[in-house]
Amino acid sequence: MKILAVLSIVRRRLFREQYTGAWTLVGGVLVLLCLLGWSPIAPSPWRLIWGVMAGAFGSWPGFLETLTRTIPILLCALAVAVPARAGLFNIGGEGQFHCGAIAATFVLLTAGHLPSPLLFSLQLLAAVIGGAICAAIPALLRGRFGVSEILTGLMLNFVAINLMLYLVHGPWRDPKALGWPYAVAFPEEAVFSRWRHTNVHSGLLVGLAAAVILFVVFRTRVIGATSRYLAGNIEAARRVGVPILSSFVFLFLAGGALAALAGWGEASVVQGRLRPALSAGYGYIGFLVSWLSGHRFLAIIPIAIFAGGLYSGVDTLQLDLSLPSATADVLIGAVFLSFLAASHAWIMAKESRREKGATT
Amino acid sequence: MSGLYGFLELGCLIAADSVTRGTALAYAALGETIAERSGVVNLGVEGMMLVGAAAGVIATIVSGSPWLGIAAAGLAGMALAGVHAHFCLVLRANQIVSGFALTILGMGLSGFFGRPYVGLKFDGLHEVHLPILSDIPLFGALLFRYDLMVYGLFLSAVALWWLLHRTRFGIQVKAVGNDPEAAFAMGVAVHRVRWLAVLGGGLMSGIGGAHLALAFTHVWVEKMTAGVGWIAIGLVIVARWAPFSVLVLSFAFGGLAVLHAQLQAAGVKVSPYFVGMLPYLFAIAALMVTHLSNRRSGMPRALIREFRRPDRIQ
Numbered sequence: 001m002k003i004l005a006v007l008s009i010v011r012r013r014l015f016r017e018q019y020t021g022a023w024t025l026v027g028g029v030l031v032l033l034c035l036l037g038w039s040p041i042a043p044s045p046w047r048l049i050w051g052v053m054a055g056a057f058g059s060w061p062g063f064l065e066t067l068t069r070t071i072p073i074l075l076c077a078l079a080v081a082v083p084a085r086a087g088l089f090n091i092g093g094e095g096q097f098h099c100g101a102i103a104a105t106f107v108l109l110t111a112g113h114l115p116s117p118l119l120f121s122l123q124l125l126a127a128v129i130g131g132a133i134c135a136a137i138p139a140l141l142r143g144r145f146g147v148s149e150i151l152t153g154l155m156l157n158f159v160a161i162n163l164m165l166y167l168v169h170g171p172w173r174d175p176k177a178l179g180w181p182y183a184v185a186f187p188e189e190a191v192f193s194r195w196r197h198t199n200v201h202s203g204l205l206v207g208l209a210a211a212v213i214l215f216v217v218f219r220t221r222v223i224g225a226t227s228r229y230l231a232g233n234i235e236a237a238r239r240v241g242v243p244i245l246s247s248f249v250f251l252f253l254a255g256g257a258l259a260a261l262a263g264w265g266e267a268s269v270v271q272g273r274l275r276p277a278l279s280a281g282y283g284y285i286g287f288l289v290s291w292l293s294g295h296r297f298l299a300i301i302p303i304a305i306f307a308g309g310l311y312s313g314v315d316t317l318q319l320d321l322s323l324p325s326a327t328a329d330v331l332i333g334a335v336f337l338s339f340l341a342a343s344h345a346w347i348m349a350k351e352s353r354r355e356k357g358a359t360t
Numbered sequence: 361m362s363g364l365y366g367f368l369e370l371g372c373l374i375a376a377d378s379v380t381r382g383t384a385l386a387y388a389a390l391g392e393t394i395a396e397r398s399g400v401v402n403l404g405v406e407g408m409m410l411v412g413a414a415a416g417v418i419a420t421i422v423s424g425s426p427w428l429g430i431a432a433a434g435l436a437g438m439a440l441a442g443v444h445a446h447f448c449l450v451l452r453a454n455q456i457v458s459g460f461a462l463t464i465l466g467m468g469l470s471g472f473f474g475r476p477y478v479g480l481k482f483d484g485l486h487e488v489h490l491p492i493l494s495d496i497p498l499f500g501a502l503l504f505r506y507d508l509m510v511y512g513l514f515l516s517a518v519a520l521w522w523l524l525h526r527t528r529f530g531i532q533v534k535a536v537g538n539d540p541e542a543a544f545a546m547g548v549a550v551h552r553v554r555w556l557a558v559l560g561g562g563l564m565s566g567i568g569g570a571h572l573a574l575a576f577t578h579v580w581v582e583k584m585t586a587g588v589g590w591i592a593i594g595l596v597i598v599a600r601w602a603p604f605s606v607l608v609l610s611f612a613f614g615g616l617a618v619l620h621a622q623l624q625a626a627g628v629k630v631s632p633y634f635v636g637m638l639p640y641l642f643a644i645a646a647l648m649v650t651h652l653s654n655r656r657s658g659m660p661r662a663l664i665r666e667f668r669r670p671d672r673i674q
Contacts, residue, residue, distance in 0.1 A: 020450055039473055089456060137644075145651045150456060150664065152647060154403070155594050155640040158587065162640075166633035284460050291457045326471025326582065333465025337447065340458065344451040 018352050021345030025338055032334055043321050052331065055316030056309030062316055068199040068270060070308030072097070072279070074207040075262035076286025077293070077300045078214065079255040083139075084295040085218060086251050087231035092138055092153030093259045094283025095160035096131040100260025101267035102164055103130025105183050105274040109172060116189040123190065123264065131260020132253040134160060139252030143245035149252075157283065168274055183274035191268035203265035208301065210258060215297040227251060259283065280311065288336045292343075310335065372502040374618050375611075382614025383510050384409070384572040384585075388592040389599070389606045390513075390520055391564025395441075397524065397601055398557035399537040399662040402444050403459025405565050406589025407466020412437040412566030413573035414470035414477075417580040421482045429484075430509070430570045437566020438559050440466055445558040448666070449551050455664050463589070471582045478581060484574035485509060507575045509567075513607070516564070520603045533557050537660035540667035550667050565589070587636075594643035600650070600658030613639055 015023065033045060043051070056066045076093045083090040103126040111122060134156060138149040168181045188194075192201040218224035226247050229237040238244060262282060267274050289307050293299035314328035388405050395402045402408075415436035420429030440462060447458040485507040494504040524530040535543035536553045544550050572588070573580055591613065599605035620635045650658075 024446065024451060035469070035473075091456065141648065141651075145648070147647050147651050148659075148664075150401075151597060152644050154590075155643045158590055158594075158640045159637050159644075162633040162637040165636070166631045169633065170631055281464070284464070288457060288460060291454065324471055324475045324582075326468045326475070329464050329468025330472055331468070333461050333468055336461040337443070337458075337465065340447055340453045340461070341451060344453065 052313035056313030065312035074304035077289040079259035080290035086227035095157040096259035097263035099134035100127040100263035127264035131256040135256025143248035186268040378615030382610040386610035387568030391561035395561030404462025408565035409569035410470035412569030414474035416570030433570030441562020
């Protein structure tokens, strides 16, 4: 009987509610290790983690690949973070990403003969407008009719992807592409400039600058306060005279424009042209990254680099250990879930510390 | 007369084909319906279907029995849904975030573990031809030439309707999905009901994935669901969270694919990507129409809203 009593005390001490997040982490790691141990093709976990990190950050070409992957993730994460400041979910990042690429290609096809600087600005403008239109739909529906922006945004993603596939398989297919579903290649002079013939392009600077500017703007301008009101309580915000519809639309337009720039950069520089498999799910990864950062603009930067590193690291590892590309998805999914668990553990620890402070 | 008969026969064949094509979608959408009725959105349908398909194929190849494959698929889908439930209900993570992470994880796990089985032949489920019934003109093809999972689908749609509208548990699910605080005040264990609903959703999604691999394509390919899971989420909206509408609409979308193939064969060129856009456009339109006409969209009022017990300060 005594043993049982001791066990129950131990159980109550160990499995307190504050520790659920921590135990989830432990359990998740154990389950994953068991699964990996069972698989015939899996390398040892240390080899895996070490290989990914070394591949992503251990060599110069690897790091450049990491930065290349970081650009769309960073911009898409910012696209999520801006509306999220007002408590809105921008799940349509993937769709806005594709809309940006589609709009820029449209300019290329209709006005490709223009001199490069003009073509560049027109493409930039078109991409921004394309992404903004795609983002405006959920924002308008939410602000005007109260339709969930989560569901409409999600659905628009697949509309945009299918539209892109239709265009490259149909009317926009380049006749010189030997039957491949490719659109015309972007001219090198009229897109984001590469850094020394690598795939790292000036979109990175745009992303970093956008993060800093957004940080400053949301600190000092009225929009920061407005979105805090909206995130807190819409009814209260209405009472103090916050223009709800226009704020929603404005925040979503800004987000859509950022995601669209990511799409244009990826299509024009990294892939060279509009073609299927344009995005490796960057819109969704961006959403997760923004969420992990707590929608803090500056915190997004390191987390986006980390996420980019996971992708590029697994890419190199794939070649070394002949792993399937799905390994990247397993790692990303596991990392994000562990972040979620860890953040719960962290919040719980903070709260219990505060409670202790309050009682003493 | 024979022209009319031929026309009817073709119609019946197309209808039967739509049912087969729509089955996986219907299973997943029915599963999502249960989960969403309890107020929990699970965006991981695609991941759960893939994991179900991979587990189904692996278990079928290892054990030789497709029935064990289906069981494994259901369990795998349920395991992944359990992760979602744990994160949303216990750790109070955001449902959307957890759902996306689940999709990515499911895609990864199925691709990773299914790798050695890509393209392998196996004996999955086949259509059952009942000796006399399936030879009845017209109706034989329409009603009696399916694999058993299709009949299972009809059974589970009826069972789900019964569960939601005629049982205590169903009333609890709906109450929890509409107003968890009131349900809690009435003594419903909100989180337990949501746990069960999410797990049930995972079970159905996994089985849907298994139907795709075991009965439809008869082969495992990485990312073989190709967006069916996302269509399921949109379809639930169009069907206004009602099991029978989900069933009918799934067959309609299955029919769209069949019709597209028929048109293609007849020389009418319609881009498959246009057809691919339709379910999502319908979903957006359905959301708008119900909101504009002030009719109830059928959407559970506490969808995507987390519940905190008012009697515990956390």
